[in-house]
Amino acid sequence: MPDFILTIDSDDESYGESSKTAQARADDLNPEFAFDPESEVLAAQDQLEDIEAIKSGFFVDDIISRRLGEPLVPYRERKRKLEEGSDPESDDEHSEHSLQDADVETSEDEDGDGEGQNEEEEDQEDSEELEDENGDQSSQDSGSDSDESLDEAEETRKAEFFDTAPTSDPSLPSSFAAMNLSRPLLRGLTAMSLVSPTPIQARAIPLALQGRDLLGSAVTGSGKTAAFMIPILERLCYRDRGKSGQACRVLVLCPTRELAVQCEAVGRGLSEKGGLDVRFALLVGGLSLNAQAHTLRTLPDVLIATPGRLIDHLTNTPAFTLSALDVLVIDEADRMLEQGFSDELTEIVKACPRSRQTMLFSATMTDSVDELVRLSLNKPIRVFVDPPRATASGLTQEFVRIRSEEARSAHLLALCKRSVKERCIIFFRSKALAHQMKIIFGLSRLKAAELHGNLTQEQRLNALTEFKAGKVDYLLATDLASRGLDIKGIETVINYDMPNQLASYTHRVGRTARAGRKGRSISLVGEGDRKMLKSVVKHSKDENMRHRIIPSEAVATASIALSEMEEDITEILKEEREEKALRQADMEVRKGQNMVEHEAEIFARPARTWFQTEKEKQAAKNAGKPVNSKTEKANPIKRGKYDGLSRKAKRRKMIMEDEAPDKDRGIAAAIRSAKKTARPKKITELDSRPQKTKKSVSGPKKGKRSAFDSDKGAQRGGSGHEGMRAKPVKVNLSKKGKGGGGSGGKRKR
Numbered sequence: 224m225p226d227f228i229l230t231i232d233s234d235d236e237s238y239g240e241s242s243k244t245a246q247a248r249a250d251d252l253n254p255e256f257a258f259d260p261e262s263e264v265l266a267a268q269d270q271l272e273d274i275e276a277i278k279s280g281f282f283v284d285d286i287i288s289r290r291l292g293e294p295l296v297p298y299r300e301r302k303r304k305l306e307e308g309s310d311p312e313s314d315d316e317h318s319e320h321s322l323q324d325a326d327v328e329t330s331e332d333e334d335g336d337g338e339g340q341n342e343e344e345e346d347q348e349d350s351e352e353l354e355d356e357n358g359d360q361s362s363q364d365s366g367s368d369s370d371e372s373l374d375e376a377e378e379t380r381k382a383e384f385f386d387t388a389p390t391s392d393p394s395l396p397s398s399f400a401a402m403n404l405s406r407p408l409l410r411g412l413t414a415m416s417l418v419s420p421t422p423i424q425a426r427a428i429p430l431a432l433q434g435r436d437l438l439g440s441a442v443t444g445s446g447k448t449a450a451f452m453i454p455i456l457e458r459l460c461y462r463d464r465g466k467s468g469q470a471c472r473v474l475v476l477c478p479t480r481e482l483a484v485q486c487e488a489v490g491r492g493l494s495e496k497g498g499l500d501v502r503f504a505l506l507v508g509g510l511s512l513n514a515q516a517h518t519l520r521t522l523p524d525v526l527i528a529t530p531g532r533l534i535d536h537l538t539n540t541p542a543f544t545l546s547a548l549d550v551l552v553i554d555e556a557d558r559m560l561e562q563g564f565s566d567e568l569t570e571i572v573k574a575c576p577r578s579r580q581t582m583l584f585s586a587t588m589t590d591s592v593d594e595l596v597r598l599s600l601n602k603p604i605r606v607f608v609d610p611p612r613a614t615a616s617g618l619t620q621e622f623v624r625i626r627s628e629e630a631r632s633a634h635l636l637a638l639c640k641r642s643v644k645e646r647c648i649i650f651f652r653s654k655a656l657a658h659q660m661k662i663i664f665g666l667s668r669l670k671a672a673e674l675h676g677n678l679t680q681e682q683r684l685n686a687l688t689e690f691k692a693g694k695v696d697y698l699l700a701t702d703l704a705s706r707g708l709d710i711k712g713i714e715t716v717i718n719y720d721m722p723n724q725l726a727s728y729t730h731r732v733g734r735t736a737r738a739g740r741k742g743r744s745i746s747l748v749g750e751g752d753r754k755m756l757k758s759v760v761k762h763s764k765d766e767n768m769r770h771r772i773i774p775s776e777a778v779a780t781a782s783i784a785l786s787e788m789e790e791d792i793t794e795i796l797k798e799e800r801e802e803k804a805l806r807q808a809d810m811e812v813r814k815g816q817n818m819v820e821h822e823a824e825i826f827a828r829p830a831r832t833w834f835q836t837e838k839e840k841q842a843a844k845n846a847g848k849p850v851n852s853k854t855e856k857a858n859p860i861k862r863g864k865y866d867g868l869s870r871k872a873k874r875r876k877m878i879m880e881d882e883a884p885d886k887d888r889g890i891a892a893a894i895r896s897a898k899k900t901a902r903p904k905k906i907t908e909l910d911s912r913p914q915k916t917k918k919s920v921s922g923p924k925k926g927k928r929s930a931f932d933s934d935k936g937a938q939r940g941g942s943g944h945e946g947m948r949a950k951p952v953k954v955n956l957s958k959k960g961k962g963g964g965g966s967g968g969k970r971k972r
């Protein structure tokens with residue numbers, strides 16, 4: 224059997240060979256371009272509540288420094304230096320250390336002792352084993368073919384549920400200019416060096432401009448954020464700008480705070496660089512509730528939110544509703560449909576008007592009807608650019624075999640000491656593991672920051688800032704950082720352990736090789752990870768896979784170093800616990816003092832209500848698995864008659880039902896119509912499908928066309944007014960699906 228996997232026997236081997244497709248993609252994209260969320264991170268930090276950090280990690284650097292006999296730098300001083308851009312730790316020391324490592328590596332490489340021989344035999348064995356994984360593939364393929372092939376009933380349901388993309392014009396726009404976008408937006412795109420759309424952008428943007436519901440999927444790092452942000456901004460160019468037109472029109476939901484921060488940075492960047500007057504609000508946990516509530520009172524156009532905080536505002540911020548929402552975007556939608564988020568998502572969808580446009584995006588998007596029905600989509604179109612679970616073509620995937628679990632950390636340490644020395648993100652299954660490794664890296668003088676849910680929001684944002692700025696070489700993260708984060712220049716992703724789901728693997732390794740660049744992933748594969756390895760092999764191209772060997776001497780050296788650290792690690796963890804308890808006690812005392820001093824004011828405040836108790840939240844999280852379509856089929860979601868209606872619409876329907884039949888219906892109708900007129904108008908959508916525009920749209924009426932309507936040629940020629948498109952076709956989204964646009968009848972529930 225041919226050895227399909229190239230075995231790397233040198234740690235220095237470059238991962239740089241890229242396939243022709245990667246080159247083609249690289250030509251398509253501008254690898255130098257990156258959105259700069261860093262400034263946004265700092266902006267978000269300004270909003271932070273002044274919470275004294277009491278969680279772990281905050282002071283562990285100090286404890287480690289004390290152990291290593293290094294001078295202590297107070298946290299506030301460190302933070303100030305970070306903001307000023309100077310490195311609090313000595314670079315010299317680090318480079319000296321790297322040199323030492325290099326020396327060791329050379330001497331080891333030159334040393335051809337018996338252990339090397341052993342290593343070779345292991346190589347052979349490992350290659351065969353990986354080959355086996357591939358060998359299994361054929362049999363597994365044939366077995367899973369039947370698993371994966373959808374039964375006829377499912378096919379029929381999909382045919383009924385989804386719409387097909389219009390095929391009349393198969394040519395895709397080759398530039399943003401060809402998309403007939405308004406001039407300020409084109410200016411913003413150019414300022415951000417975005418010239419030609421990526422495949423997902425070329426397909427999704429025209430459909431999104433028509434107001435269609437859609438599901439977008441393409442590999443990680445292929446520009447999905449701009450694929451929904453561009454049509455949103457374009458449509459907002461045509462909104463009613465009068466006072467009565469002010470409303471929260473767009474909601475983008477993200478599963479993590481960091482992703483929301485980044486997403487807002489992309490939208491804000493495009494808007495500011497193009498000179499569009501679109502206002503954004505970031506609604507994420509960990510940032511000041513009051514500041515967010517204050518922003519909401521100004522009715523920002525676009526809300527970028529995590530579900531929990533959004534629901535908090537919906538429940539507790541007076542007068543805040545989503546009743547005027549035009550567009551709902553769910554980023555990383557497959558994750559949001561999972562158990563941990565699904566209750567919150569259902570609650571949010573219920574608060575949105577049914578006439579909205581809904582767009583879902585993810586690199587691992589599902590098209591399971593069972594999972595999608597709860598979102599009340601209206602004949603959505605699937606825009607699936609790459610095969611499901613595909614990885615970026617510039618990615619080389621390497622695998623290291625771990626023979627005993629005890630040796631896992633030694634492998635990681637050896638790998639980082641010898642080969643992967645910077646721009647690396649390492650994923651761990653648990654927060655505790657990531658934290659423990661932070662201590663090990665600290666004691667080994669490897670610069671690392673941790674990013675997981677046991678940290679305060681300030682610590683999380685600081686970790687990202689430090690990593691992006693190159694102040695630390697490693698980001699030790701949990702799956703919190705696996706989705707969506709776009710950090711320029713990540714060269715390597717290490718999987719300390721394999722995740723439980725293939726989708727998580729795809730997202731983790733997708734933090735590198737983005738936007739046409741090259742990158743590599745290195746996964747440590749133990750006995751328990753073999754099943755996932757099989758799945759990965761099955762979904763990957765052979766030429767992108769490598770088997771990596773870490774010399775056993777290097778692992779042995781790391782192992783000795785680790786055992787020498789054991790006592791220190793225990794001591795540090797103990798010291799940390801004690802310090803944490805002290806701070807906690809200190810905080811409790813201050814809280815008590817506050818209660819005494821400000822009792823009257825505190826009790827005068829309206830009590831906040833919560834959508835779910837902590838217990839319920841935990842139960843939902845523990846369920847944690849993707850929705851089981853079979854169970855769903857057996858127990859279909861029961862829908863009430865008010866489901867899918869906004870709160871306002873629900874109230875209206877209830878009032879109408881309560882109305883006595885003998886009441887003057889004419890007066891009631893007149894009142895409703897007056898209220899409707901007072902509501903902000905929907906933002907426009909570009910409907911390029913001619914058969915739909917003429918009959919169905921409530922666009923500009925005869926004799927009421929704007930001065931720009933007849934100016935098509937001038938606008939195309941560059942002399943049109945900014946923010947206006949020639950002959951804008953105004954479509955009232957609330958009419959969507961009522962016979963117009965061929966999207967068929969009433970919205971399905």
Ligand SMILES: Nc1ncnc2c1ncn2[C@@H]1O[C@H](COP(=O)(O)OP(=O)(O)OP(=O)(O)O)[C@@H](O)[C@H]1O
Nearest residue numbers: 253256257421443444445446447448586707709738
């Ligand atoms: N049209 C474009 N031309 C060049 N580069 C682009 C273009 N659109 C986006 N990019 C680049 O692609 C990078 C990745 O974009 P983005 O984060 O939106 O990817 P994604 O598909 O959402 O990834 P993920 O699935 O990991 O969330 C951005 O940093 C940006 O630099």
